[in-house]
Amino acid sequence: xxxxxxxxxxxxxxxVYPGTEEPFIEHPFKLEACGYNEARLRMVSHTGTHMDAPAxxxxxxxxxxxxxxxxxxxxxxxxxxxxxxxxxxxxxxxNIPDFxxxxxLLLFTGWSDHWGKESYFSGYPCLDREAAEFLSxxxxxxxxxxxxxxxxEESTEFTVHKILLEKEILxxxxxxxxEQIGSQEFWLVCAPLKFENSDGAPTRxxxxxxxxxxxxxxx
Amino acid sequence: xxxxxxxxxxxxxxxVYPGTEEPFIEHPFKLEACGYNEARLRMVSHTGTHMDAPAxxxxxxxxxxxxxxxxxxxxxxxxxxxxxxxxxxxxxxxNIPDFxxxxxLLLFTGWSDHWGKESYFSGYPCLDREAAEFLSxxxxxxxxxxxxxxxxEESTEFTVHKILLEKEILxxxxxxxxEQIGSQEFWLVCAPLKFENSDGAPTRxxxxxxxxxxxxxxx
Numbered sequence: 467x468x469x470x471x472x473x474x475x476x477x478x479x480x481x482v483y484p485g486t487e488e489p490f491i492e493h494p495f496k497l498e499a500c501g502y503n504e505a506r507l508r509m510v511s512h513t514g515t516h517m518d519a520p521a522x523x524x525x526x527x528x529x530x531x532x533x534x535x536x537x538x539x540x541x542x543x544x545x546x547x548x549x550x551x552x553x554x555x556x557x558x559x560x561n562i563p564d565f566x567x568x569x570x571l572l573l574f575t576g577w578s579d580h581w582g583k584e585s586y587f588s589g590y591p592c593l594d595r596e597a598a599e600f601l602s603x604x605x606x607x608x609x610x611x612x613x614x615x616x617x618x619e620e621s622t623e624f625t626v627h628k629i630l631l632e633k634e635i636l637x638x639x640x641x642x643x644x645e646q647i648g649s650q651e652f653w654l655v656c657a658p659l660k661f662e663n664s665d666g667a668p669t670r671x672x673x674x675x676x677x678x679x680x681x682x683x684x685x
Numbered sequence: 686x687x688x689x690x691x692x693x694x695x696x697x698x699x700x701v702y703p704g705t706e707e708p709f710i711e712h713p714f715k716l717e718a719c720g721y722n723e724a725r726l727r728m729v730s731h732t733g734t735h736m737d738a739p740a741x742x743x744x745x746x747x748x749x750x751x752x753x754x755x756x757x758x759x760x761x762x763x764x765x766x767x768x769x770x771x772x773x774x775x776x777x778x779x780n781i782p783d784f785x786x787x788x789x790l791l792l793f794t795g796w797s798d799h800w801g802k803e804s805y806f807s808g809y810p811c812l813d814r815e816a817a818e819f820l821s822x823x824x825x826x827x828x829x830x831x832x833x834x835x836x837x838e839e840s841t842e843f844t845v846h847k848i849l850l851e852k853e854i855l856x857x858x859x860x861x862x863x864e865q866i867g868s869q870e871f872w873l874v875c876a877p878l879k880f881e882n883s884d885g886a887p888t889r890x891x892x893x894x895x896x897x898x899x900x901x902x903x904x
Binding site for chain 2: 470486487505506507525536538662663679
């Protein structure tokens with residue numbers, strides 16, 4: 467069994483979506499004075515590696531706390547899209563002719579190499595509108611990417627987000643370590659912090675290779 | 686495959702360990718004004734369903750962000766201890782004669798029925814010192830309980846915590862829904878929010894029934 471952590475660590479002064487608030491972590495409760503160490507965290511719901519719920523962009527959209535936990539675990543499939551700027555449906559369907567049994571699609575752009583640099587925030591690879599429409603026809607639980615957004619930085623309409631969130635496909639942004647996944651198929655845990663009315667949440671994302679279903683419903 | 690959420694939802698005015706800070710969630714960024722919904726969260730590291738790292742109580746203890754992700758996933762075993770006030774080693778060893786292949790032990794006390802009531806905070810079942818010493822001899826990744834603490838409310842020494850944290854056994858508190866786990870053995874995800882220097886963290890805990898290893902290292 468191989469377990470890989472696909473989440474960035476949250477810390478003060480970390481990269482955040484341009485114009486949004488940085489997290490603030492402090493350690494006011496110390497072992498010497500209090501008998502235990504305890505930290506205090508402040509962050510917005512889309513900090514670091516996180517998940518967008520339909521409620522992030524859609525007035526009628528569900529929040530994460532209203533979703534069953536089965537939405538956060540399933541079969542993952544990784545697609546190497548390094549070197550592509552626009553990820554189109556033709557490329558996806560050529561490489562993944564059959565989406566049966568796939569719960570999560572991870573788009574491995576390699577863009578996490580820019581994490582911590584100004585270049586992380588512009589020119590990152592995105593799905594084009596038609597690719598979003600194509601993917602929205604499958605019963606995916608979520609799509610992940612190792613970049614800051616599924617829409618281009620100049621987007622104000624967030625078309626790709628809205629097409630996919632409309633179908634309750636969760637959008638996982640700011641993944642990392644995708645190069646460490648050894649198999650094209652694996653199990654994926656996407657475990658969001660569970661808080662009330664969550665339009666999105668910081669999410670621990672972990673891949674697991676080497677497990678199978680007890681009954682062979684899935685190849 | 687059966688997936689069960691064992692985590693409480695974090696919300697304003699939720700139960701917290703007596704004397705510690707309540708979380709505060711606000712929704713300052715609204716779709717109508719900003720084009721997206723975004724929440725702001727403030728909470729201490731031991732809010733709701735959470736995990737204690739060795740650094741919570743030990744000056745030389747590791748923080749969660751320094752642990753490999755394999756610490757947060759493994760084989761779970763549930764032990765029904767409902768009706769017992771002190772959970773002793775004799776009861777544990779009688780019911781679980783062999784800890785081989787068990788990564789996480791969940792103590793099902795039934796005390797989560799008191800969640801939201803004043804009675805949640807006193808008279809809850811605990812491990813006794815000898816049970817903690819007994820459990821510390823196994824290579825467990827973690828122990829979980831559906832109550833507020835592993836030590837009694839009057840404890841100032843936190844002896845049970847320290848015995849187990851000394852062996853880097855993670856302590857998961859404030860679990861819920863344990864009665865919904867259908868099998869004695871299952872897989873357990875304990876996915877803490879990943880932040881720097883984390884003495885503990887709010888944790889999404891999910892059980893998975895119906896998966897097995899591809900190679901049969903574990904029965």
